[in-house]
Amino acid sequence: MHSDVAAIVRRFNRSYTQRIGALDDSFLGMGLPLGTARLLFEIGAEPGSVQELRARLGLDSGYLSRLLRRLEQEALVTLSPDPQDRRRRRVELTAAGRAAWDDLERRSEERAHLLVDPLTPRQQQRLADALATADLLVRAATVSLEPVDPMSPPAQQAMGAYFAELDARFPHGFDAGSQSTKDAELLSPPNGIFVVAVSDGTPVACGGVQTQHQMMGPGTDAVAYGEIKRMWVHDGWRGAGLGSRLLRHLEAAASELGHDIVRLDTNDALVEAIAMYQRAGYAEIERYNDNPYARHFFEKRL
Amino acid sequence: MHSDVAAIVRRFNRSYTQRIGALDDSFLGMGLPLGTARLLFEIGAEPGSVQELRARLGLDSGYLSRLLRRLEQEALVTLSPDPQDRRRRRVELTAAGRAAWDDLERRSEERAHLLVDPLTPRQQQRLADALATADLLVRAATVSLEPVDPMSPPAQQAMGAYFAELDARFPHGFDAGSQSTKDAELLSPPNGIFVVAVSDGTPVACGGVQTQHQMMGPGTDAVAYGEIKRMWVHDGWRGAGLGSRLLRHLEAAASELGHDIVRLDTNDALVEAIAMYQRAGYAEIERYNDNPYARHFFEKRL
DNA sequence: GCATATCTCTGACTTTAGTCAGATAATTCT
């Protein structure tokens, strides 16, 4: 099964790149060499400092410097020192550069039409659906899950989106209160971990695990378990299995924290989440905490 | 609508090539420059003469010659004169070349797995389906329809497949008889035209138009019309709109022959074909010829 | 305020990729 999928991916790669020329061809034929055109395109898509471009395109600094000089000589870009830090230089398109950029866009558009136009409207729709699905899944597959400090900007951004969604979906809204400062300790090592999924620089999902203890009765030892909290997946990324992947990742993290029991709580309003937990092998249990927003409680043994 | 599809294609191109590196990256990192690795891969996929490789890869003959010499020096390929024509040289992999080729395959496979493995089995299946659909449609969209002599090898090959299919699908089989020699005249200019759709060198669909005349009654002038014949689409290519595209192409050809009426006959066994004709605006008419295999007769005014 | 690090640029280089005009040998045409 596995290798079947890989074979289809490879077959697709071969035929697609052969036919489309990987979009790059549209960068040719306007008097600029490929690398220079690519750079121009990147500057137009989002201007920035020289170092940003270097990171985005993965170029040697000397090489990039020369490419920029060439674009500057052709009056397509301007280089000016960044007022914040005068070692840095900001790169921006001139009017002529913008025109050249528009031309690149047009060529790229034309190339896409060359592919699409021979198809009937029905087949065009099928192709669009197939590519949109593939795009979503490929993006989801290449998202990187990284442990971060819960107070770091990406984590805060993701949690902000999470709370905003709870507030929108819960019948009586949701008040985060002073949650986030408490999280900072509990969701950081050694007590826990917080993970953010980042794609193209923006957080698209998050979630954390923390160690919890529960007394099972008077005179007994406390039982430790891992609790999964703050699990959120960006709207546009649902249905790509990102949630399941994140959940597996957090279970592994709980395991590394030394737990073989994982618990979580949730609310009826989060229907898809509940379905996902059940698919992943979570069983509903009794209330195990006093979270006023929680209505369902789940547990899984790893 | 149109530009929506183009936008999706472009979005996909960008994210996909960025993430996958267009398969080519797997050709790097083994001591060979990209072009040389690509050549090695091509030789391994199907050995052949130097000129074949030149055509397949679109390289300059001098350049190719040097690349081959380099591969020969590294003992990855052998060059030997073709016994049939000693100007030609046959290129084949040595044992070491085969090992290097296997290595390329392995890298490519690994790269595909890198993409596929993070997904759940369900998402993997979705990705495989989406890419297979996109692959079929992209191939169909980039098929080139070319007028050929009905006696030429690709035309004969396509018609052979067509007759074989009729023989398999008709309840009492089908006997082509001496059809093909008659066709050669009637389906060639100036009387008609024969079109073959070729993808990666193999015919995947065909069809022709010929001028016909019919007396509408004693003492009247003969009425001329275009008749579409030998329309066939390869099994693996159905459902991609190739039939409709071919049909539109043939209608345009009929129009160029000066007709505004197009007719065709077909058999009940060809259900999908009949459905397609109806979708394309063909109306069923009375029998207009004495073809013993025909059961349905269609006409369209252009 | 001095050492250290960072950002960009310059010079000197290499490899890759590719083009073009013949040269050479074998084949096909007449």
Add this chain to the structure above:
DNA sequence: AGAATTATCTGACTAAAGTCAGAGATATGC
């Protein structure tokens, strides 16, 4: 048999792409 054609190779180029070691200017840490 001689002329024309075809397949491949060689030599002499060029442009693009990229690497590496510093230099010079600016910022940051202590």
